[in-house]
Amino acid sequence: MTQNTSPEPVVAIVVAAGSGVRLGGEVPKALRVLAGRPLVRWSVDALAAGGVTQVVVVVADGLQDTFADALVGASVPFAVVVGGATRQESVARGIAALPPGEVVLVHDAARPLVPADVVRDVVAAVRAGAPAAIPVVPVSDTVRQVAGAGSIVVDRSGLRAVQTPQGFAREALLSAHAAAAGRDYTDDAAVCESVGYEVVLVPGSREALKITEPYDLAVAEAIVRARG
Numbered sequence: 001m002t003q004n005t006s007p008e009p010v011v012a013i014v015v016a017a018g019s020g021v022r023l024g025g026e027v028p029k030a031l032r033v034l035a036g037r038p039l040v041r042w043s044v045d046a047l048a049a050g051g052v053t054q055v056v057v058v059v060a061d062g063l064q065d066t067f068a069d070a071l072v073g074a075s076v077p078f079a080v081v082v083g084g085a086t087r088q089e090s091v092a093r094g095i096a097a098l099p100p101g102e103v104v105l106v107h108d109a110a111r112p113l114v115p116a117d118v119v120r121d122v123v124a125a126v127r128a129g130a131p132a133a134i135p136v137v138p139v140s141d142t143v144r145q146v147a148g149a150g151s152i153v154v155d156r157s158g159l160r161a162v163q164t165p166q167g168f169a170r171e172a173l174l175s176a177h178a179a180a181a182g183r184d185y186t187d188d189a190a191v192c193e194s195v196g197y198e199v200v201l202v203p204g205s206r207e208a209l210k211i212t213e214p215y216d217l218a219v220a221e222a223i224v225r226a227r228g
């Protein structure tokens with residue numbers, strides 16, 4: 001009898017359909033170049049390094065060919081699909097194009113340097129039974145909640161900043177997105193939580209920073225240099 005020893009596929013949706021206005025520049029954020037490679041290429045390769053076997057990249061309408069060109073030579077097979085008006089809609093479009101695989105990651109193209117260990121930890125948590133698993137880091141700033149003209153301090157010890165990739169059991173992600181269609185959650189863990197799925201936290205990394213402003217790109221360049 002022949003045994004199938006090939007590992008279970010881990011598939012990922014990379015959302016890259018935002019405009020990235022806060023970063024400025026002529027091209028969409030995910031196509032901005034970091035150390036010689038577009039951010040989206042870094043993100044896809046980072047997922048591949050963590051065990052992802054196939055990727056769906058979600059992009060703004062009209063940019064499919066540009067993104068496909070930017071991804072030539074990527075470490076894993078990819079498909080390019082058109083996104084929607086919100087991040088949640090873009091993920092839903094990615095879901096519609098997903099290849100087979102029981103573990104599904106959703107990653108922001110804007111987090112190009114997520115370490116492979118973080119990706120692996122997210123996948124492991126889903127394989128261990130979590131319907132949703134997300135990487136988080138402690139909040140280092142003191143935080144205040146603004147309320148009208150005033151503000152109050154918030155106890156930061158109980159706060160965590162949420163990163164991507166977020167990992168899901170396929171059925172949990174699909175059913176939650178179907179149920180939450182039309183609402184506007186900023187991440188997929190919130191989509192899953194809205195229909196009652198438990199969200200498991202795993203340690204994230206400062207290196208998985210989200211490129212939002214020009215300063216973040218400079219930090220990312222420094223991280224790449226430090227990695228050698």
Ligand code: C5P
Nearest residue numbers: 015016017018085086087090108109110
């Ligand atoms: O706007 P925000 O920083 O939360 O976007 C996070 C990610 O979601 C980015 O990678 C962005 O390209 C993506 N996005 C998307 N479709 C949208 C809005 C954002 O794919 N309509």
